[in-house]
Amino acid sequence: MNPFTFTQARDLDSVLAALNGGQSRPIAGGTNLLDLMKEGVMRPSQLVDINGLDLDRIDAGEDGGLLLGALARNADTAYHRLVRERFPLLSSAILAGASPQLRNMASNGGNLMQRTRCVYFYDVGTACNKREPGTGCPARDGVNRQHAILGTSETCIATHPSDMCVALRALDAVVHVQSSGGKRQIPFADFHRLPEDRPEIDNTLQPGELITHIGVPQADRFIDHSAYIKVRDRLSYAFALVSVAAALDLGADGTIKAARIALGGVAHKPWRVEAAEERLVGQAAGEAAFAAAADAILQGARGYGHNDFKLALAKNAIVQALTTAARGTDVASGGAPNPEGDRA
Template structure:
C-alpha cells in the first residue's frame, strides 16, 4: 500500500481546505475523503486508488436525517446506509429507498457505508480491479480489457467503445427513480444537482464517474415530497440471494388515481449501465393507462431501446424486460412489507 497522510477534519471548511492543500495531489494519486471506507479501502488495498492524503469526514455534523420545509427529507451524507434504511420517515414515506438499501451488500457493510460514499463508489468491473490488465477507467487510454472478456456483469445500455462497466449501487437506483437532489459544497460556495445529472455515461472519458468537481464535498441528499409510498417496488436479480451485485435491478413507483389508473410513474434500472438508467419517455408511456402487463411491456420496450449486449451478457436484455414488467406489477398491487429478516440489523 502506498504511504499516505491522514487528516481528521473539524468541519466542512476544514475538510475542503485539507483536500486541496499542497502535497495531497501527486502523479501517484489525489487526496481523498474518507467516510465509511467500505469501497475506498478496498481500492487502496488493491493498489487501484493511491491517495497521498486521506481526509477523514466522520467528525462532521452531516449524519442527520430530517424533514425539509417543503415536506421532503434531507439525508445527511454521513448518515450510514443502515440508519437511513431503518429511519421511520424513510420507511414510511420512501419504502422504495429502504428496500433498495437493504438489498445491497451485507448488514456489516450497511452499518459502515455512508450515503455520500454510496453515490461515489466505483465500478466492480473485474478488469478495473486487476491492475495487470488495461482499463480506461483506471488508466485512461490503456484500452478496455472487458470487451471480448468476461462481461456477465457489464453494461447493455449507454456504453462506449472505451468502457462497458456498470455502476454497482442499489441505493442510487432508488434515488434516481425518486428524483433526488444532491447538495454539494466547495470553497466557491454551495450548489444543488439533480440526481439524473450527477452520474455520467462513459463516453471517451470513463475515468470520470460523475459530474462533481474535484474540490467538492457531498453534504446532503434531498428527497422531494413523497408521492409513491403506497405503490413502489425494488426488484434485484443476482447470482446469490445476498451480498451480490445486481445483474439487473428495477426501482418502480406508481401513483394511481381513485379509479386505479396510473397518474405518474417512475422507473430506473441498475446493473445495466455506467449510471442508474432512467428515461422519462418510458414513464410517459404509462401515464393515464390502467396498470396492466401490456402497458408495462410497452414501457419496458422504450426503457430498453438501443440495448446491446457483449455476447456473454446478452441474457440481460430479456431479463431486464421481464424484470421491469414484474416490478411494475408488484408496485401496482401495493408496496410490499418488509421481507423476512429485514427487521434485524
C-alpha cells in the first residue's frame, strides 16, 4: 500500500476543500476502497474520513418519496421501516448483496462508487484499460465468465458489481452531489457510464464532488408487485452472474399498467431498456409477454466465450423476476431476497 495522509473532516466545507484537486479520496466504510489500495489498484495521496458528517439520515421526501443519506449504512437502509414498507424492491436488492458484516459497514454513497471486480482490473501484473488506459483488455479473450454481455466496447467488458444500484435504477433514483462550486442532481440513468473508449471513468461525478444523498421518487404503485432475483455461484457473499429488479403495476384484471425492469451483472452499469417496459403496458401479465420483453431488453447482447451462458440465463432471470413480481411482493419477509432466485 502506498503512503497517504489521513484527515478526519470537521464539516462538509472542509471535506469539499480537501477533495478539490489532487488525489484525495473520501472514505466512509472503506469496504471497496481499502481493498483497491491494498492491491495497488488505487493510490490516493490523502484519505478524508467523512463519517462525522451529518449525512446518515433516511427521511421521507416531500413528494412521498425517500431521501437516503450517503453515509447511511446499507444494513440500516435495508431494514428501515420506510424502505421495507414502501420500497421493498430496494430492501430486497440490498439484502442480496455482500454479507451482513459488509452491509453493516458499507455506506450508500460508497455502494454507488464501488468498482468492478474484474480479475484483470485487480491484478496489477496484467494489462487493463480500466486501470491503465491503452494497455488492452485481456478479459475479451481470457477468463470472462463474470463479464458483460451488453454495452461493451473494444476497450472493456467489465461489469458493475452493485445490487443496490440495480434497484435504484429501476426506481428512477436521483443522485445529489455537492462541491465547493455548488450542488447538482444527477438522474441515476446518467450517473454510471458505459466504457466506450474511456473505461477508466466509471461515472459522471466530477472532481471535487461528493455524494450527499440519494433521492428515490414515490413508487407506491409498485409496492405490491416487485421482486429482486439474483443468480450467483453461491447463496451468500457472491457477485451476480445476472440479477433482475422487476416491478409491476397491475390492474384488477391482471393487465400491466406499468413496468420497471433493471439488470445487474450484464453491463458496466445497471441496464434498463425503457422501451421494453412500455411494450408491456396493456398486456396480460404472463410468460409470453415477459419473454418478449426479455428479448427486447437483451437485443444486441453478445458473449465472449466463457460468459455465453449469460445470454440464456439473463432471459430466464427476467421472466422469473417478472413472474415472481406478478404473484406479489413477499411482504412477510420485508422484501428480503427469495432464496429460490439463486437457482433460476
